[in-house]
Amino acid sequence: MTTIDHITLEVADPASAAGFYTSLGLDDRVRLRSGGVPGDGFSGFTLSLVASQPGTVDALVAAAVEAGATVLKPASKSLWGYGGVVTAPDGTIVTVASSSKKDTGPATLKVDDVVLQLGVDDVAASKRFYAERGFTVAKSFGRKYAELDTGAVTLTLNRRKDLAKVAGVDPAGAGAHGVVIGGADGAFTDPDGFRWES
Structure with a gap:
């Protein structure tokens, strides 16, 4: 099985962004480093935090706001459960x-x-790309969604416009994604421009 050990966010000021991720207990899975030129609009990914119950979702959202996040979508009930969306101080979209x-x-x-949700142009093609690299597909719903079994950080492939809609942002965007995925499979770039490194 190919795994994700951590993700690295490329941000303008790693020192000031660190407090946000530490406050949510993510410093073992989320690393920070100075980034290159930031992209425009939606960066094409979200970081999702999965909790056991609504009260914990509310507590995590409150902790995120206290650490400098901005609420994009207040936590509320939906057909699938309970959740909300915030923007971290560095601009990363975080769903809880x-x-x-x-x-x-x-x-x-x-x-x-912790789930890294990638917004991709063609879920089936991206799923095939990852399967050919040795990733195990845990769940798949046609051309809409795929979940890969990747260890400490779960990876999902989502249609870009659907992921943006869930996050509450416009799907338009260009330029650098601002995330580098750390895994045991070596360095490569996927069909949507998401970079991996050892």
Whole structure:
């Protein structure tokens, strides 16, 4: 199985961005470094934090806001569960969600899973590309969505316009993605320009 050990966000000021990710307990999976020229508009990815219950989603969103995030979509119930969207101080879009609609215990700041959601032009083609590189497809819904089994950070492939809609932003954007994926498969760039490094 090919895994993701961590992701590296390329940001304007890594020192000031670090506090945000540390406050959410993500410093073991999210690294920061000075980036090149930032892209325009939607960067084509979101970072998703999966929690066990709505109260924990609310606590994580509150902690994110306290650490400098801006709310894009307030947390609320939906058909699939409960969640909201924030923009981190460095511009990264972070979704916080739970498949549960009811609390079963006290709220915590525990993130159960970290998911890197990539917005791609052709989910089937991207899925094929990753499968040919040795990635295991855990779930797949035709040309709309695929989830890869990648260890500490789960990777999903989503239609770009659908991912932007969930995030509450315009799907238009160009230039650098601002994320580099760290894995055991060596350095490569996928069909949508997302970079990997060892």
